[in-house]
Amino acid sequence: MSRKWVWGILLIGIILTASIVLGPSLTLENAKLQQSLLNEYIQSHLIxxxxxxxxxxxxxxALSIPGAAVVTLLGAALFGFWLSLLLVSFASTLGATLxxxxxxxxxxxxxxKRFGAKLETINRGMDRDGAFYLFSLRLIPVFxxxxxxxxxGLTSIKATRYYWVSQLGMLPGTAVYLNAGTQLAQIDSLAGIVSPSVLLAFALLGVFPLLMKWLLNKLPHRRSDAT
Incomplete structure (x- = not known):
């Protein structure tokens, strides 16, 4: 067995183990339960x-563990909008690049072998629109x-280009989620769920993909030759 296969099997094992151990705890209910304890720690140990x-x-x-959306909302509740935007934007892009x-x-x-059919779709999109196709996938995640x-990772796009296109493409959606997270942190009762600010924040989550789709249709599709 080649060294590449050994490392691949080891990585898959780590991902499966982390998903089993961490996945069940990454829920919105558990995040709210731990919020007050975490706030006390953050106030005295921010860095x-x-x-x-x-x-x-x-x-x-990086390990594709389920629950990133919940961790995003929790980050906004704990660190506020701007600091959480800085942390999540760079952490998510670095993790995606890894x-x-x-x-x-x-x-x-x-x-x-596992995703060959979907890879054909990705390759067609990259051949047609280059890095703009990745940008559109980040704005409107079809996958x-x-x-x-x-x-x-199986396309010809360079890692550096993949990083900065992902950084820009994921930023608007990250901001929308974090805005919802800051509103979620203010909910202390059932009445808070129907407050205008909370309703608006979560309405943006639903409207955002439609808005981005409309915007992308208005932009010229310029193929990038250097993928």
């Missing part, structure tokens, strides 16, 4: 708390983000 959150988010994204690189260099054969990370 270390921010670093821990950043690293945890990066690992969750997943991209693992697919390209460690899991290529497994991804090709789950973890699948985009894995499938893009």
């Amino acid at each position: 270390s708390a921010a670093a821990l959150y950043f690293f945890s988010y990066l690992v969750i994204t 997943a991209f690189l693992s697919s390209r260099f460690l899991l290529r054969e497994w991804v090709q 789950p983000f973890f699948l985009i990370n894995l499938l893009m």
Whole structure:
């Protein structure tokens, strides 16, 4: 068995183990339950708390562990909008790039076999629109983000371009989720759920993909030759 296969099997084992251990705890109910305890720690250890959150988010994204959306909402509730936007934006993009690189260099054969049909769709889109296609997928995720990370690793796009296009493409959606998270942190009773600010924040979550689709249709599709 080649060294590449050994590393690939080891990585898959880590992902499965982390999903089983961490997945069930990454729920909105548990996040709200832990919020008050976390707030006390953050008030006295802001830098270390921010670093821990950043690293945890990066690992969750890199290993494709379910629950990133809940962790995003929790980040806004704990750190506020602007600091959480900084942390989540860079952690999610770095994690996505690590997943991209693992697919390209460690899991290529497994991804090709498991998601070959979807890879054909990705390749057609990249041939047609280049990096703009990745940008559109980040704005309107036709595929789950973890699948985009894995499938893009099998295309010819450069890792540096993948990083900055993902950084820009995921930023608007990240901001919408974090805005919802800041509103969620203010809910203390059932009455708070129907407050105008909360309703508006969550309405944006539903309207955002439609708005981005309309915007992309208005933009010229300029193919990038240097993919």
